Structures are given as C-alpha cells and as structure tokens.
Amino acid sequence: MLNGLSVDVEDWFQVGAFENTIARSDWDGIALRVGDNVRRVLDLFDEVGVKATFFTLGWVAEREPQAIRTIVERGHELASHGYDHTRVFTFDPGQFAADLKRSRAILEDAGGAAITGYRAPSFSIDQRTPWAHEVLAEHGYAYSSSVAPIRHDHYGWREAPRFAFRPLADSPLVEIPVTTAQVGERRLAAGGGGFFRVLPYAFSRWAIARVNCDDRRPAVFYFHPWEVDPGQPRVADAPLRSKLRHYTNLAGMADKLRRLAGDFHWGRMDELARIEAQRCVEFAP
Numbered sequence: 001m002l003n004g005l006s007v008d009v010e011d012w013f014q015v016g017a018f019e020n021t022i023a024r025s026d027w028d029g030i031a032l033r034v035g036d037n038v039r040r041v042l043d044l045f046d047e048v049g050v051k052a053t054f055f056t057l058g059w060v061a062e063r064e065p066q067a068i069r070t071i072v073e074r075g076h077e078l079a080s081h082g083y084d085h086t087r088v089f090t091f092d093p094g095q096f097a098a099d100l101k102r103s104r105a106i107l108e109d110a111g112g113a114a115i116t117g118y119r120a121p122s123f124s125i126d127q128r129t130p131w132a133h134e135v136l137a138e139h140g141y142a143y144s145s146s147v148a149p150i151r152h153d154h155y156g157w158r159e160a161p162r163f164a165f166r167p168l169a170d171s172p173l174v175e176i177p178v179t180t181a182q183v184g185e186r187r188l189a190a191g192g193g194g195f196f197r198v199l200p201y202a203f204s205r206w207a208i209a210r211v212n213c214d215d216r217r218p219a220v221f222y223f224h225p226w227e228v229d230p231g232q233p234r235v236a237d238a239p240l241r242s243k244l245r246h247y248t249n250l251a252g253m254a255d256k257l258r259r260l261a262g263d264f265h266w267g268r269m270d271e272l273a274r275i276e277a278q279r280c281v282e283f284a285p
C-alpha cells in the first residue's frame with residue numbers, strides 16, 4: 001500500500017504556534033534555516049530511499065531558490081503551500097486566487113516544474129471556505145491535501161470524509177485529507193505534526209497500520225524541515241502549550257522518521273492522488 005509522505009516547507013518562525021509572538025513584519029530580519037533543513041531532509045530521504053512531496057511557501061522559494069531546485073532535481077514533487085502561510089479561511093475567493101497565482105509563479109520559476117498539488121496552511125480549508133476547491137480547480141490543480149477531518153484547537157473540519165473525496169461534481173480535483181485514526185466515535189490526529197514527535201513512535205505505527213489494514217486506505221503523513229533542527233533558536237515568550245508542541249523531541253525526530261520509512265511504503269502525493277482518484281467518494285460541503 002502506497003502512503004503519501006509530505007513536508008510542509010516553512011521556517012521555524014512561520015508556524016501558527018508563534019504567530020502572536022513573531023510579527024509577519026519581522027520575518028525578513030530573521031536568519032533563515034529552512035534551506036539547510038530542506039537539504040538535511042533530502043539527505044535523510046536518500047538514505048532511506050523514499051520520494052515525497054514538498055508543499056512549499058512562495059516566500060521561502062523566493063529566498064532559497066537553490067534548495068527548492070534541489071527538491072525537484074532529487075526526484076521529489078514540488079507543490080504549493082501558499083505564499084506566506086496566510087490561512088485560507090481569512091481570504092475571500094479573489095484573495096485566495098491571487099495567493100495561488102503568486103506562489104505558483106515563484107515555485108515554478110524556482111523548481112522548473114509544473115505545480116499541481118496544494119496544501120492549505122494549517123489545514124485551513126473547512127466549512128468556512130465552501131469556494132476554496134472551486135478556486136483550486138479553476139487554477140488547474142489536480143489535487144489538494146488541505147483538510148484535517150478532526151476537531152483540533154487550531155483547525156479541523158470534523159464532518160469531512162477521512163479519505164480522498166471529490167469536492168466538485170464537474171471537476172476531477174481530488175482532496176486527500178491528512179490521516180486520522182478512528183477509535184469508536186473519536187477521530188485522532190495521526191498524520192504527523194506535534195503528535196508524531198510528542199507521543200511514542202508506537203502510537204503512529206499503530207495508527208498507520210490500522211488505516212492500511214483495517215480501513216484498507218493509504219495514510220497521509222506530514223512534517224516540517226524545522227522538526228529535524230534541534231539547534232533552532234528558542235522563543236521564550238510564546239505560550240507554554242505552543243512551546244511544548246514545537247520543541248519536544250526535536251533531537252529524536254530524524255530517527256523516528258527512519259523507523260517510519262522502514263515500517264511502511266511511502267511515495268509522492270501526486271502519485272497517491274492518481275491512485276485515489278479511482279476510488280474516491282463525492283462530498284460537497
């Protein structure tokens with residue numbers, strides 16, 4: 001069973017956890033670590049022999065075009081994570097279209113490859129954005145992986161299907177939600193993020209095996225380049241909960257990823273989208 005492996009390419013200071021601590025206007029004054037961290041992730045992927053999809057911010061590609069070009073040269077898929085991590089539910093449809101257009105031009109310029117996949121910052125396509133998939137289809141995207149079908153304190157669309165669906169009747173666009181594990185009535189986030197680092201690896205292995213064996217569907221997993229960077233600067237005045245989520249077990253992340261790569265079969269999201277398109281259900285918000 002092919003599972004989807006993805007990396008959301010943004011720097012440590014661009015995450016939702018620090019948005020009230022580090023102002024958007026300060027970004028240009030902070031030393032970038034994302035280029036070096038992308039290279040570390042690429043080396044790790046070569047070591048374990050996997051290909052993946054890198055959902056990348058246009059803002060990063062503008063400043064680190066060499067690292068972004070290397071993603072494509074080493075056989076991975078380059079895809080869009082928007083321009084500067086603005087959540088989709090804060091846009092109107094016109095602003096969303098402009099963000100897609102701007103980031104795609106930068107990414108295609110840096111990577112030299114067509115962009116057909118999209119992941120919304122902080123899984124911000126939900127019941128508040130019934131127009132979002134329409135805009136993605138109009139801009140020629142083949143798939144989106146922008147929905148977290150859970151209730152989380154920062155995001156989530158609990159009513160969405162757990163597996164690939166077609167949000168539009170007149171378009172082949174496929175939405176591939178991030179992985180959840182269903183336990184009775186509860187859905188647990190099991191596709192990466194803080195949970196992967198904070199909980200023992202055994203939880204993730206159990207959850208992904210359950211999705212592959214019981215649901216008989218692929219898992220979609222994501223992490224960030226800053227998660228393999230224990231040397232990143234520490235933000236002192238962020239909320240404790242945010243700091244715990246961001247800094248716990250950074251040093252053990254690379255080894256956890258090696259185990260994950262060894263225990264399951266992983267590949268690029270565009271490949272997964274082609275497979276999932278054959279069997280996905282229709283679900284319109």
Ligand SMILES: [Zn+2]
Pocket residue numbers: 008010081085121122
């Ligand atoms: Zn992100």
